[in-house]
Amino acid sequence: MRSCLLFMVAFSGVAGPAMSARATELQTELSARFAGYLSAFDEGDAEALGRFWAADAVAYDDATGQVTEGRPAIKEEFADFFTRHPRARLTGQLDTVRAIRPEVAIGEGSVTLFVPDDEPTRSAFTIVLVKEGGTWVIESSHERELPQPTTPRDALQDFAWLVGDWRDESDAVDVRTKIRWSANEAFLIRSFQAEYKDAQGIEGTQVIGWDPRDRGFRTWIFSSDGSFGEGTIAKQGAGWLIKMTHVGGNGEVSAEGQLITRLADDAFQVEAIGSTIGGMPVPASDPVKVVRVVADQAASAAVGGTR
Known part of the structure; x- marks a missing residue:
């Protein structure tokens, strides 16, 4: 039917x-x-x-x-x-x-x-x-x-524009991100580093892949503070909704929703929604704009040790 x-x-x-x-x-x-x-x-x-x-x-x-x-x-x-x-x-x-x-x-x-x-x-x-x-x-x-993707790379084309270097426009934390294809272009891999003014910085890795059985996108994340998580990514209107479940280094469980909206080829917006820590709701934060870092800027940051 x-x-x-x-x-x-x-x-x-x-x-x-x-x-x-x-x-x-x-x-x-x-x-x-x-x-x-x-x-x-x-x-x-x-x-x-x-x-x-x-x-x-x-x-x-x-x-x-x-x-x-x-x-x-x-x-x-x-x-x-x-x-x-x-x-x-x-x-x-x-x-x-x-x-x-x-x-x-x-x-x-x-x-x-x-x-x-x-x-x-x-x-x-x-x-x-x-x-x-x-x-x-x-x-x-x-x-x-709808035609079914024949390879993981075909399925992930909706996110191919993210490949490159990015930086959050935020006064609270300096977040730098690099997104690249894995070997055989089977996954997208995001490496990130966050430096806070009044707290210890963290770095981590996120993997985005295609689940051929459920016909959907899945993601996994691992951070240097010992936390890890997994979730799904689904289209929501003009953006993409990421729903993640995290386990902290201390064993505390949290859930997070992030709405990713593409603003242009060189910018997107991240908005946290529906997040909880230990089952308690977390107030929604203001959207954060993320902008692409051009090649020479990314190289300078790497030489300077920022990335």
Whole structure:
């Protein structure tokens, strides 16, 4: 049932470099719908999922030419799918949303369907959303298969622009980073050094790779203070969300979210969100801008012992 790939992402949110007040309001509405949709999908509730579609909705599978018309047919397809695959799950993101009129929007994104004992299936979609009785529903959807990366290097091309030397624009800490390809270009390796004004500096290594089984990005980090961590990287709107779990040198466990947004070829922004230490929330920090260091500056820093 290929059309099921669209269901969860129709309400996952809106992203853009500078969202208007209306776009922010729309994002809030769709995010709330998304949470309810995920619960219904996880429970295998075809009846509840059908209510996320308009009564006269149409779902198009561009790869096979299959067309499913009307909410009753969509619910029936859901019910049949969950009978055959009761433990299926779905992940993905809605990359962009454009408001056409106050009660009409177009969204684009991608999803991955996981079925036990089968290979994950990744697809891209375009959907039309309409607001009926104050509630957003899917009026039409087009889905198409996405080609699977044949090598880790192919999968990591979204991050290839990061290769080079970087420096944080921060008054609190001097962070210098170098990102390079591993042998055979199978991984991206980030080496970093942080020097604090009133604390001991640290250095470390981070590895970013592609998981061909889960069709997603994974990352591991090791620091000179004895801490280490691992996590995942997923597309979120115009940026990338890194979710990490860390174990400190003293055994304390922390969790951290970082939203990485590309500003230009030579700059990106890092924003810490949803972090906890020992289970206690940590206040969000101001975004930090990271800029590329040109070759001669990087060489000078290395000679001077800064890196």
